[in-house]
Amino acid sequence: MRIVTASEMYEVDRFTMEEVGLEGKMLMENAGRAIAEGIMKEISKQDEILVLTGPGNNGGDGFVIARTLYLKGYRVRVYSLVPEEKIKGDALYHLNILQNVGVPFHRLQNGELAVRLEGMDVIIDAMLGIGTKGALRSPYAEIVDKANKCEQAMRFAVDIPTGLSSDEGVETEVAFKAHKTFTVQCPKESAFIEANAQYYGELEVVDIGLFTESLVNRPGKKVWLKEDVVRTFPVRERFSHKGSHGRGLIIGGAPNMPGAVMMAARAALRAGAGLVSIAASHHLISTIAPYVPEATYTDLNLKTLDIDSFHAAAVGMGLGRSEQSASLFEDILRLANIPIIIDADGLYHLKKMKNMLKEHTAPVVLTPHFKEAADLLDTTVSALKQNPFSLTRAFSTEYGVYFLLKGPYTIITTTDGDQYVVTTGNESLAKGGSGDVLSGILLGLLLQSHHITEALCNGRFIHGKTAEILTRHTHSRYDLLASDVIEGLPMTLRTICK
Ligand SMILES: NC(=O)C1=CN([C@@H]2O[C@H](COP(=O)(O)OP(=O)(O)OC[C@H]3O[C@@H](n4cnc5c(N)ncnc54)[C@H](OP(=O)(O)O)[C@@H]3O)[C@@H](O)[C@H]2O)[C@@H](O)CC1
Ligand SMILES: Nc1ncnc2c1ncn2[C@@H]1O[C@H](COP(=O)(O)OP(=O)(O)O)[C@@H](O)[C@H]1O
Ligand SMILES: [K+]
Structure with a gap:
């Protein structure tokens, strides 16, 4: 619409x-x-x-x-x-x-x-x-x-x-x-x-x-509706194998934030990803592994990690803000030739090196909330709240990135300046971890979709829709946890995207 x-x-x-x-x-x-x-x-x-x-x-x-x-x-x-x-x-x-x-x-x-x-x-x-x-x-x-x-x-x-x-x-x-x-x-x-x-x-x-x-x-602006999800959701073929649904990599996991990558990985798998690997500091792997046994694990060492052997990656959730993680992030951005989602601490590091985006040829998806976006765009939250369409469109087209501005009305901008608004969800999602789950869902759909825009719009739609369904049936707007959204995805997928 x-x-x-x-x-x-x-x-x-x-x-x-x-x-x-x-x-x-x-x-x-x-x-x-x-x-x-x-x-x-x-x-x-x-x-x-x-x-x-x-x-x-x-x-x-x-x-x-x-x-x-x-x-x-x-x-x-x-x-x-x-x-x-x-x-x-x-x-x-x-x-x-x-x-x-x-x-x-x-x-x-x-x-x-x-x-x-x-x-x-x-x-x-x-x-x-x-x-x-x-x-x-x-x-x-x-x-x-x-x-x-x-x-x-x-x-x-x-x-x-x-x-x-x-x-x-x-x-x-x-x-x-x-x-x-x-x-x-x-x-x-x-x-x-x-x-x-x-x-x-x-x-x-x-x-x-x-x-x-x-x-x-x-260049247009549209509301992404349920009928758009039904029309574009990736079809799972009867004779497909795990490789058909994409190999995804999640890079992150600072010692004090093991939950972020864990939730992202689980959400990616629940959203349909074929294979998910987590690259994290080796101290962390034994902590995380029991919670996501379906994932594979690899030490976060760029000398041995072949990023391009994956189909898409998500980086930044629980990555940390140290100097060391900044240089790690810079190396990832330089090396990766696959579609990459940048969230949370990745966005923090990106601010100092955003010109690298202009040289980067593979697709980049940024998923900031308003504060992260305002920092990245060198503006204030209030200016961005008043002009979210034009400011994000200018950034996306200048830097050649997909931009998913997170909020109750999420605006997704493509590299051509087309924009889609997704309004599903409610205030139950205003809680730590919601963004990590969203990044995981987006990765899962990026791995399975032919079109990046459809993956982003569908991912954001089902994230919000799941919160709506759960708060209508089994949860309140207070108690819902980000991980409940992961476990609620089956209900959404069964009803909308059969
Ligand atoms: N085919 C059609 O035509 C269709 C039209 N449709 C309908 O038409 C609507 C648009 O109609 P519209 O263009 O006549 O404008 P509209 O907003 O009614 O009035 C403009 C007047 O407001 C005045 N004014 C302006 N600012 C002001 C202010 N701050 N404070 C005070 N006054 C102010 C201004 O006065 P002026 O400044 O010129 O003295 C001017 O006279 C649209 O929203 C939809 O509902 C639909 O039915 C679809 C089919
Ligand atoms: N009031 C709200 N209504 C609808 N969706 C919301 C609301 N508050 C937050 N969200 C959603 O929750 C997510 C929050 O992301 P983020 O702020 O990055 O969380 P975190 O960093 O804590 O994981 C976004 O997808 C946003 O669209
Ligand atoms: K009116």
């Missing part, structure tokens, strides 16, 4: 209207009806419903929603924040129909509504959409603030909550706090910015018949 900026959405609108020939009025009718259908599932006919409308097409969607609800017998009225003379085009067309049908219609007088927002059971925000520029002006800011204070009301936003930008990089002062946002055709970039989650609430995408084909040739 494509994620768009405002300008991309306008291009989709233009293409659909001018080149395909679907009229704007009809698109507005489709949008309003689809959103009204969604809202009707959440409200009752006893509810007092107020639709707040603005000057543009977002307001036009609001007129269609109000008419649809009214004709179905709901108690709805419309409040326009602008005089009728300001309403033009398709929105005016639908305002006329609204008035012909007899839906109660009022407009704001001297900045005040003639009804108390506090008395409303349902407030629908069709004030501003993707045409929003800058901070809210009066009277929008005041009305939005009042609406947000109506604690008893269910609040729905049309397309985007009024006050938010569609694009990343814009700080929000005041915005409508929706319980649920019905977004038109494609989620907008800003829906995946952490600070905006409190305004969007739950997000539902409504299909109104727009054609997104006009965007096909641009």
Whole structure:
């Protein structure tokens, strides 16, 4: 499912209207009806419903929603924040129909509504959409603030909550706090910015018949969905052997962090890897081996370890930050000609030698969380949180790496700048070890997949999905351990990726 900026959405609108020939009025009718259908599932006919409308097409969607609800017998009225003379085009067309049908219609007088927002059971925000520029002006800011204070009301936003930008990089002062946002055709970039989650609430995408084909040739952003996992998950052939599913190498294991490589190895095997080897300090091997008997072990000595005899490697989990491990990491990066995942302490060392990435020809996957990523990109966590798409895309294309920016909304960027968002998972994963398990799953899938992007998206999807399934059935969001996620993978794989 494509994620768009405002300008991309306008291009989709233009293409659909001018080149395909679907009229704007009809698109507005489709949008309003689809959103009204969604809202009707959440409200009752006893509810007092107020639709707040603005000057543009977002307001036009609001007129269609109000008419649809009214004709179905709901108690709805419309409040326009602008005089009728300001309403033009398709929105005016639908305002006329609204008035012909007899839906109660009022407009704001001297900045005040003639009804108390506090008395409303349902407030629908069709004030501003993707045409929003800058901070809210009066009277929008005041009305939005009042609406947000109506604690008893269910609040729905049309397309985007009024006050938010569609694009990343814009700080929000005041915005409508929706319980649920019905977004038109494609989620907008800003829906995946952490600070905006409190305004969007739950997000539902409504299909109104727009054609997104006009965007096909641009580097794109997409949400990776279950149907994408089902379509691309590696198939296990009946006559395959262990070598068919890849030989993976995990390099790490500082004496005080034996768990990281252990969990990564076990997760890689559970995700389907054919063979997994752990290269760790020989003191550690006897400690780890009983916990992952299916793996093989080798001393972490680059004179004897032939990295390229493996199909892919993961390095950095529990590697340590000593000078010695820094030079070990540098040697690995210089020697490896296989796809390599770099996580945790590997990312720490990489910061000082990131120019090596430009010379490196084999695929490199970086899996930082926000703090690690901000360090690597020489920026702050808050700047990265506000501009995660553009900053990671710039880094990926400059350094030629795959970048998996870990978080509740994980953004995966390819070397070409295409981006995928994976939103599975919940706060049960906010616990030490989750990242090690993810690295293991990613390695397991990298070994079995023809496409690196699919391996990364699928790996991150099943990691989060497993946490969702476990916290729904057998665990709480408090107790879940990273190793529980490994043991929960069978449930996810059996249901999604048979
Ligand atoms: N085919 C279609 O057309 C379809 C359209 N669709 C729907 O249309 C929506 C986009 O409609 P749109 O382009 O009319 O923009 P929209 O956001 O409603 O209003 C812009 C107005 O806001 C005003 N304004 C801006 N910033 C402001 C601020 N900070 N504070 C205060 N005011 C501010 C600005 O005023 P101005 O600055 O020009 O005076 C301008 O007049 C889209 O989100 C979707 O819901 C869908 O139904 C699909 C089919
Ligand atoms: N609140 C959350 N919601 C969903 N996923 C989360 C949340 N917090 C963490 N995660 C996931 O857990 C993992 C944490 O990785 P990381 O911070 O590297 O953990 P560690 O280094 O402790 O192993 C990431 O995959 C991230 O997407
Ligand atoms: K809106």
